[in-house]
């Protein structure tokens with residue numbers, strides 16, 4: 001059941017509230033009133049819920065979109081910004097499609113009101129402004145991956161550099177070891193992914209992986225929570241930076257074999273609670289950065 005899944009994702013929404021969320025008419029979910037979305041710890045969100053149980057639906061979506069906006073701004077801080085290009089999205093909890101960052105602004109400028117609701121065919125249902133034309137990346141990944149609710153697509157500097165090398169990513173250090181499987185390369189085209197056909201081809205290449213490198217273009221990454229989405233994007237860039245810089249060296253290179261990498265992965269606590277710790281670190285870092293401005 002869709003409602004059951006979102007109850008788990010949001011953590012604190014009980015069954016009755018979840019039903020209300022699913023049954024909410026589109027007009028009540030206007031992005032001008034709502035913020036963004038989830039991935040706060042259940043404890044924190046639970047406290048907020050107790051403060052105002054009269055509007056759980058609007059609050060849940062607002063909180064989720066606000067968190068997704070934070071992901072966009074953290075990614076900008078961590079080397080993912082490319083002018084106004086790059087976008088993040090989340091599955092609409094009411095099953096109408098997905099909320100995607102609007103066009104015309106950079107990742108570092110995204111706030112809770114900068115998301116549009118589109119259906120899986122790209123039709124604008126709510127929100128204003130330009131729609132990113134690579135929306136099929138998000139629609140097709142979310143359509144083919146029911147276990148994930150968040151997608152990112154960026155042209156992060158070192159990921160773009162790695163995307164120009166005909167090299168598979170290797171588990172040189174912690175950053176790449178984090179991924180299992182190692183993010184594959186999508187090599188069919190370097191052109192913009194603006195059609196459902198290309199979106200489906202990309203989704204097929206990604207398979208069950210948490211991220212992929214798109215040849216001569218950038219990357220995509222996914223998550224079951226905003227914490228996973230953000231962590232996957234950041235660690236993919238770190239892994240690409242390490243490998244690209246190593247590629248400039250003539251020194252002999254080594255990397256751990258599969259069993260050693262698996263042991264490292266286990267020791268790194270690559271699980272939901274571990275990822276939540278990383279996300280909380282980046283939330284604090286963003287907060288400090290924005291206070292200084």
Ligand SMILES: [Zn+2]
Pocket residue numbers: 085086134153154155192193217218
């Ligand atoms: Zn792109």
